[in-house]
Amino acid sequence: MTPWHGDYLHHVDLAEAVTASLLEGTQATPEIKDVKVRATDAAAKRLRRSDSPAPHSEWDVELEETDVAELVSATMAAINGWLEPPGLKAGWLHAYLVLGDAVDANAKARVEATLQRLRSGGLVEAVERTNLERAFVAELIGGCRKVVIGYTVKRDMPGLDGPAVERLYARGAHWLKGEPL
Numbered sequence: 001m002t003p004w005h006g007d008y009l010h011h012v013d014l015a016e017a018v019t020a021s022l023l024e025g026t027q028a029t030p031e032i033k034d035v036k037v038r039a040t041d042a043a044a045k046r047l048r049r050s051d052s053p054a055p056h057s058e059w060d061v062e063l064e065e066t067d068v069a070e071l072v073s074a075t076m077a078a079i080n081g082w083l084e085p086p087g088l089k090a091g092w093l094h095a096y097l098v099l100g101d102a103v104d105a106n107a108k109a110r111v112e113a114t115l116q117r118l119r120s121g122g123l124v125e126a127v128e129r130t131n132l133e134r135a136f137v138a139e140l141i142g143g144c145r146k147v148v149i150g151y152t153v154k155r156d157m158p159g160l161d162g163p164a165v166e167r168l169y170a171r172g173a174h175w176l177k178g179e180p181l
Contacts, residue, residue: 005089005090005091005094007090007091007092007133010130010133010134011091011133011134011137014134014138035060035061036058036059036060036061037059037060037061037062037063038059038061038062038063039062039063039064040062040063040064041064041065066098068094068097068098071094071097071098072088072093072094072097075088075097076088085119087118087119090133091137092118092133092136092137093118095136095137095140095141095148096111096115096136096140098146098148099140099141099146099148100115100140101146102143102145102146103139103140103143103145104142104143104145107139107142107143110139111136111139111140114132114135114136114139115136117132118132118133118136
């Protein structure tokens, strides 16, 4: 869940509470010694402090880069202009796509049932939906088997103004006139 997700505001108070507790130092910090880190791809290897890789079978932490856009596109289907599954752009679905494979076996059925409820669109009340999304994300991150430690912001995307947006508007105008793009 990032500030760039449309449903981030449903979770912002939780993010602020965690940030505040980390900055205040109210949480006990465990002493970490001799952690063996395994990095599975080039981006993850850049984060590792040592150039010597951990043996294949002896590691404590694994770093891997996940392209959420690839996960979403593998899940997406377009039917008559509608994008499937519901919630395709929502942070809770992205969290599931990234963290769902690491859910504890005891919680797996509960997580899948909640996912089906969120995808069904049967939740009428906004408060009920928001609370279910919050509980769903909390269930996904519970147990710390897999944790998101960061994300890349695409700075090359057009903002709300500037030359990139002007080119985009011009391209759209050509398309509306039936001209080739």
